[in-house]
Amino acid sequence: MIRAVLVGAAGRMGRAITVAAQSEGGLRFTGAVDAARSAALGTDLGVHAGLAPLGVSIGSELAPLLPCADVVMDFSQPAVVGETLGRCAAARVPLLVGTTGLGTEQLLAAEQAARSIAVLIAPNTSLGVTLLLELVRRAAAALPTDYDIEIFEAHHREKKDAPSGTALALGRAAAQGRGRDFDDVAVRSRSGSGPRQPGEIGFAVQRAGDIVGEHSVTFAAAGERLVLGHVATDRAVFARGALAAARWLAGRHAGRYTMADVLSS
C-alpha cells in the first residue's frame, strides 16, 4: 500500500483524487494539505470529498507529513509548487506536480529537486492527452512546414492560467516535431496582430461554465485540415492518471519524468 500526501487537497482535483483513490485501492493518504486560510482546514479528507471519514485531517503544513509518505501529489497553485519541491527534496520523497501555469522559477526549482528526488511534471495526467502529445509530435514532424499549426483549448470559468498547461505542452510537442524552439514560434494570444507569420504556433482560449477540458491541434494547409483533439468530460480521468503516476513514482530514483514514462511502462 503506497502512502501519499495530497497538496491542494480541498480543491476540485484534490476531491476527485481522493474519490478515485478510494475506488481504486493500492494507495492511501497519510496526509492532506491546503492553504492556511482554507475553510476546509481541520476537516476530514474523505468527508470533504463526500465520502466516509478517512481519518486524515486537512492541515496547512507539509513538512511534518513527509516522514510517513512514499509520494506527494501537488494539485494546488503555481506559487505553492516551489515550496513543495523544496520540502520533498529535503525529505527525499518523490513528487508528482499536477499544478499547471508553472513559471521559470518553478521549472528551475524542479530541475534542482530532480537531482535528489523523482519529479514528474504532468500538466495533464489523462491517458488520452499523454497519447495525443505523441501523435502531435509525429504529425508535426511528418507534415510539410506550410501546414499551419493552431491550438485551441476550453476550460471552466474558474481556471486561473491561460493558455492551459496542456495547450502549452501540445505546442511544445508540435515545435519539437518541427525541430523549432517553442518560444521562437509560440503566439500565446492574438488581437489585431496582422497576418499570420510562417511557422507560428498560435493559441486560442475559451473560458466558460463547467467545461472540464477540451484541446485540439489543427494542422491546416491549402485544401485540407488535420485536427487532433481530446475532450475530457469528467475530472475523474485526471484523477485516475494522477494515481497511476503516483504509484509509478513511489520508490523511483531521482530524475525528471513525464506521463509518457508512466504510459510506456
Ligand SMILES: NC(=O)c1ccc[n+]([C@@H]2O[C@H](COP(=O)([O-])OP(=O)(O)OC[C@H]3O[C@@H](n4cnc5c(N)ncnc54)[C@H](OP(=O)(O)O)[C@@H]3O)[C@@H](O)[C@H]2O)c1
Ligand atoms: N495535471 C492534470 O491533469 C490537471 C487536471 C486538472 C487541473 N490541473 C491543475 O491542478 C491545479 C488545481 O486545480 P483545481 O481545479 O483543483 O483548482 P482548485 O479547485 O482551485 O484547487 C487548488 C487548491 O489548492 C489550494 N491551495 C492554495 N494555496 C495552497 C497552499 N499554500 N498549500 C496547499 N494548498 C493550497 C487552494 O486553496 P484556495 O482555494 O483557498 O486558494 C485550493 O483548495 C491547477 O493548476 C489546475 O490547472 C491539473
